[in-house]
Each structure stands twice: as C-alpha cells, then as structure tokens.
Amino acid sequence: NHYLICGFGRVGRNIAEELDATRRHYVAIDIDTDCLVTARERQPDLLYLDGDGSDDDILLAGDIGNAAGVFAVTDDDGRNMMIALTAKQLNPNVRVVARCMEVRNSPKLRKAGADVVISPDFTGGLRIASAMLRPGVLSFMDDMARSETAHRLEDIPLPAGFASATVGSLDLAGFDVVLLGVREHGRFHFNPSLDFALEPGQVLVVMCAPEARKALERAISR
Amino acid sequence: NHYLICGFGRVGRNIAEELDATRRHYVAIDIDTDCLVTARERQPDLLYLDGDGSDDDILLAGDIGNAAGVFAVTDDDGRNMMIALTAKQLNPNVRVVARCMEVRNSPKLRKAGADVVISPDFTGGLRIASAMLRPGVLSFMDDMARSETAHRLEDIPLPAGFASATVGSLDLAGFDVVLLGVREHGRFHFNPSLDFALEPGQVLVVMCAPEARKALERAISR
Numbered sequence: 243n244h245y246l247i248c249g250f251g252r253v254g255r256n257i258a259e260e261l262d263a264t265r266r267h268y269v270a271i272d273i274d275t276d277c278l279v280t281a282r283e284r285q286p287d288l289l290y291l292d293g294d295g296s297d298d299d300i301l302l303a304g305d306i307g308n309a310a311g312v313f314a315v316t317d318d319d320g321r322n323m324m325i326a327l328t329a330k331q332l333n334p335n336v337r338v339v340a341r342c343m344e345v346r347n348s349p350k351l352r353k354a355g356a357d358v359v360i361s362p363d364f365t366g367g368l369r370i371a372s373a374m375l376r377p378g379v380l381s382f383m384d385d386m387a388r389s390e391t392a393h394r395l396e397d398i399p400l401p402a403g404f405a406s407a408t409v410g411s412l413d414l415a416g417f418d419v420v421l422l423g424v425r426e427h428g429r430f431h432f433n434p435s436l437d438f439a440l441e442p443g444q445v446l447v448v449m450c451a452p453e454a455r456k457a458l459e460r461a462i463s464r
Numbered sequence: 465n466h467y468l469i470c471g472f473g474r475v476g477r478n479i480a481e482e483l484d485a486t487r488r489h490y491v492a493i494d495i496d497t498d499c500l501v502t503a504r505e506r507q508p509d510l511l512y513l514d515g516d517g518s519d520d521d522i523l524l525a526g527d528i529g530n531a532a533g534v535f536a537v538t539d540d541d542g543r544n545m546m547i548a549l550t551a552k553q554l555n556p557n558v559r560v561v562a563r564c565m566e567v568r569n570s571p572k573l574r575k576a577g578a579d580v581v582i583s584p585d586f587t588g589g590l591r592i593a594s595a596m597l598r599p600g601v602l603s604f605m606d607d608m609a610r611s612e613t614a615h616r617l618e619d620i621p622l623p624a625g626f627a628s629a630t631v632g633s634l635d636l637a638g639f640d641v642v643l644l645g646v647r648e649h650g651r652f653h654f655n656p657s658l659d660f661a662l663e664p665g666q667v668l669v670v671m672c673a674p675e676a677r678k679a680l681e682r683a684i685s686r
C-alpha cells in the first residue's frame with residue numbers, strides 16, 4: 243500500500259511532501275543519482291531507487307505488485323508514457339497519475355494507462371492568468387488546495403446501503419457543508435434543488451472542513 | 465491596457481492562450497529569440513520584444529506606462545524578482561503576477577513588488593497528489609478552471625452603493641448561484657447563515673456559470 247514516485251525533480255518532491263503530510267509511504271525513483279542523494283541528506287529515512295521508472299526491474303524492485311499507486315512525473319512526456327504502460331502491465335490494479343508537459347500529449351498518456359493526466363505548466367498558466375484577470379479568487383483556491391484544516395473541495399460517494407432521500411432531507415447546512423453538485427455516471431448536476439433525489443452510487447461534490455466531512459460520512463453510512 | 469508576458473516558455477505561452485481566449489492584448493518578452501520566432505510562426509500577429517524583462521529599456525519599449533499588468537514568469541526566481549521590481553518602479557499602478565520555482569522564494573518575490581506569487585510546480589505537485597489520494601475531486605476543479613461555459617469559482621464584490629441586506633434576502637439559489645462564503649478585510653466567513661448581514665466592501669465567493677454571475681451583478685448594483 244505504498245506509492246512509487248518516478249521522477250524526483252521539483253514536482254516529484256512536492257508530491258513527496260504531500261504524501262509525508264498525510265503519512266503515506268513511498269519510494270523515490272530517478273535516473274539522476276545526485277538529486278536522490280541530495281534529497282536523502284535532507285530526509286535521512288527517504289527510500290529511493292536509482293534508475294529509470296519505465297524499466298520493469300526498477301518497478302519490481304519498488305514492489306509494484308503491492309503498490310497502491312505510481313506517479314509518472316518526470317519532465318519527459320515520452321518517458322512518463324513508458325512508465326504508465328510498464329506499471330499497468332506489472333500491476334493492472336495500480337493507480338497511475340501522470341504529469342504531462344505538453345497538453346496535446348494528454349490523450350496519449352491516458353491511452354498508455356494513466357488514470358489521470360495533469361499538466362502543471364498548463365494549469366499553472368491558467369492560474370497565473372486568473373490571478374491577473376480575476377484577483378481574489380485564486381488565493382481562496384490556493385488555501386483550499388493547501389491547508390489540511392481549511393475548507394476544501396471534497397467528494398462524498400453515497401454508499402451502497404444509502405437509503406434514497408432528497409437533498410433537502412440531508413440538512414447539509416446543519417453539517418456546515420456547502421453542496422456544489424451531484425456527480426452521476428460522469429454527469430454533473432450543478433446546484434441541485436432541495437427535492438433532488440439522492441441515490442447510492444451518486445457522488446456529492448461539497449465544500450467543507452475535514453471534520454464536517456467525517457460527520458456527514460458517518461450520518462449517510464448509517 | 466495591455467499585458468507584458470516576461471518569459472515566453474511553456475508557462476508564458478499558456479498564459480498567452482488564456483489572454484487570447486479572453487481577447488486581451490499582450491507583448492511577449494524573452495531573451496530566447498528562437499522561442500519567439502517559433503511562436504510568431506504559429507501566430508503571425510504576435511507582438512514580441514527580444515530581450516530581458518528586467519531591463520528598463522525593454523519594459524519601456526513594451527509601453528509599461530500604459531500596461532495593465534506584467535507577468536514575471538521566466539524559470540528563474542531571481543530574474544522574476546528583478547522584473548517585478550523594475551516594473552513597479554516604472555509604473556507603480558501596474559499589477560504584477562510572478563511565477564516562482566521554489567516556494568521558499570515566494571516572500572522575496574512579494575517584497576520585490578509582485579502582487580501575487582504562484583508556483584506551478586508546487587500547486588501542480590499538490591494537484592497530482594490529490595488526484596492519487598482523492599480521485600474525482602480534481603477533474604471537477606480542472607473543469608472549473610478551464611472552461612468558459614462551465615461553473616466556476618467567482619468573486620463578486622458588493623459595490624459601494626449596495627443597500628445592506630441579509631444573505632437570505634438575495635435569493636442566490638434563484639440565480640443558480642452557490643454561495644461558498646463572504647470575504648471581508650482578509651477574513652473568510654465560510655457558509656454564512658441566511659441572516660448574515662451583507663454590506664458594501666464585502667466580496668461574495670460563489671460558484672456559478674458566467675451568465676448567472678452577470679445577472680447577479682446586475683441585481684446587486686441596482
């Protein structure tokens with residue numbers, strides 16, 4: 243139940259910090275030995291493998307068979323594609339999230355097996371443009387993404403045993419939860435009315451604090 | 465009322481695409497002539513200046529005195545700092561948004577004059593980690609950030625002439641607007657109750673479609 247971070251540059255190290263913050267285990271993989279050694283100096287218990295994440299032997303040495311996920315986050319889209327492909331071949335159940343440098347490569351990365359593809363330079367460019375054109379919005383989104391204590395965007399799946407009910411009957415405001423919408427079979431119902439019917443398998447997209455999320459999850463799983 | 469994009473690498477070009485999409489004018493500035501020439505081939509009406517954005521003469525050639533904003537988005541934090549400083553010296557009213565490579569440099573960039581500092585590699589790392597650990601949430605945030613038509617996070621300032629009213633009296637649901645909170649003097653009131661008092665100077669943080677935003681803005685400025 244550990245993670246493999248393939249590519250331990252700036253993006254990979256920021257991922258590692260988030261995994262540390264949420265107490266997950268991981269192995270750093272990079273062909274650049276220097277960057278691994280430097281990282282180990284700052285963090286003596288860092289586990290790393292010196293090699294190419296698209297190489298079967300390296301992923302096997304990282305115990306891919308028991309891994310929960312693989313981050314394919316080098317700065318080379320072709321290599322990230324190879325990593326995604328190799329990881330899924332060795333363990334079809336592993337979740338793969340890939341970085342892409344050029345947005346146009348995103349469909350190819352998905353085809354190679356990446357479950358999600360993210361382009362920091364693309365979304366970063368959008369965020370920077372937003373900060374210029376729509377001041378104010380961004381700092382709130384940043385807070386949301388960053389802080390463990392602040393309100394954040396959360397997914398709350400309605401469990402199989404959930405007894406059908408309307409949005410109004412859930413008293414979301416009482417939990418200090420703001421409902422943005424309901425996702426269902428890839429469709430998103432924005433701002434559903436109070437008589438919208440909730441059913442197992444749907445996902446509530448909400449904004450709330452972590453404790454509010456826990457309280458709501460307890461309530462809907464009863 | 466144009467923008468100067470200092471640093472026309474991958475991030476700078478993504479900013480340019482967003483400015484094109486929202487019909488803003490800009491000048492691309494980079495010391496790398498090749499990247500400018502290549503960009504001009506794809507976009508024959510591209511305005512560019514071949515030089516260093518931290519150089520007074522280059523910013524003056526870009527008519528900084530009449531610019532609305534400067535993007536300091538090279539891949540070098542020190543240079544971005546120089547650009548921010550120079551831009552504010554030449555035009556104290558210009559808005560400066562800076563990219564930072566290492567999060568630890570963010571306070572220095574602010575000190576140099578950047579109004580907002582954003583680190584694509586940092587927020588990108590967070591997003592990638594989120595996509596692994598909290599599947600589902602991210603695609604919604606990406607949709608939000610990307611699409612012009614979809615629902616997005618918006619700031620709606622209450623204008624000076626706004627007659628004080630409660631949250632409940634605004635009938636936000638009727639506008640198909642979801643209220644996340646109210647910002648006031650840097651504080652954020654999450655999920656305010658229906659009897660929360662709204663006053664000029666506060667900012668509503670909402671999620672809604674662009675048309676809903678326009679309708680609400682018309683209503684509150686009457």
Ligand SMILES: [Ca+2]
Nearest residue numbers: 249250251316
């Ligand atoms: Ca690397």
Ligand SMILES: [Ca+2]
Nearest residue numbers: 471472473538
């Ligand atoms: Ca550049």
